[in-house]
Amino acid sequence: MILSWRTLRKVLIAAASAAYVVLGFVAAISDDPPLIALIVGVVPMFAIALATAWNSRARVPLVLLCLALGVAFVLNLEFMRTHVAWLYFVQHAGTMLSLGIMFGATLGSDESALCSRIACFALNSRPDEKYLHYTWKVTLAWTIFFFVSALLSVLLFFFAPLVAWSTFAILLTPILLGIMFVGEYLIRCRAIPDRPHFGIAETIQAYNNFSRR
Known part of the structure; x- marks a missing residue:
């Protein structure tokens, strides 16, 4: 039986949510979390912030701020991983x-x-x-x-x-x-x-x- 796109999307969202929860829990209690746990924790938050900035009246300065924070995050990956x-x-x-x-x-x-x-x-x-x-x-x-x-x-x-x-x-x-x-x-x-x-x-x-x- 072939799943409809709507059903498949719900399955993918549920799987992604479960992965986020599991990785987040493991990362938060670990002294040496895997890099993927850090990325999973940051990407949704960054995407929401960027979308909010894009839809705001102060689009340009807020988008530039989000991008600057993104660059700072990439440049300090190891520090962020040990403080996840x-x-x-x-x-x-x-x-x-x-x-x-x-x-x-x-x-x-x-x-x-x-x-x-x-x-x-x-x-x-x-x-x-x-x-x-x-x-x-x-x-x-x-x-x-x-x-x-x-x-x-x-x-x-x-x-x-x-x-x-x-x-x-x-x-x-x-x-x-x-x-x-x-x-x-x-x-x-x-x-x-x-x-x-x-x-x-x-x-x-x-x-x-x-x-x-």
């Missing part, structure tokens, strides 16, 4: 903190909350007040999740064995994110059962479309 745990720590804690700030900064009102705006975009209409208040609370829940994750990342990295931090940041974080998505969906179905609902994949797609507009 710090790379993964900055990536994890920085991402969690940035997301916490991004979600938290929108909590001024029900309608301005990030999850409310994404819901409006996904539904292509403005939900009623009850729905908007619920999505405000979802935004608050995600804000707390990201800030707590960032705090735990810092505490575990500096005050616990490295394997404990690596287990939390690299192995458990994807699982916890999945639990948050599934848990929110189940709660939404019970809290506002008579409203339109969309699944995890649709939520992620709506966020991607919202962020690119």
Whole structure:
């Protein structure tokens, strides 16, 4: 049976994600990690930063900055390889903190909350007040999740064995994110059962479309 391109793409993404997690965990707890672990840890982060810079209003200076950092990274490969745990720590804690700030900064009102705006975009209409208040609370829940994750990342990295931090940041974080998505969906179905609902994949797609507009 020949796999469709969509199925094959999902398989490849799943395989790449698994490889990233395994290599990241091994690299973070190793005193002499393989070079491939360092490359796998940096390339996705660099690609995201470069894409963000390219789509920003200050495209030229930000792209030049990304390229300069890329050159500096290549010129200091050996140093970075022996400090790869710090790379993964900055990536994890920085991402969690940035997301916490991004979600938290929108909590001024029900309608301005990030999850409310994404819901409006996904539904292509403005939900009623009850729905908007619920999505405000979802935004608050995600804000707390990201800030707590960032705090735990810092505490575990500096005050616990490295394997404990690596287990939390690299192995458990994807699982916890999945639990948050599934848990929110189940709660939404019970809290506002008579409203339109969309699944995890649709939520992620709506966020991607919202962020690119």
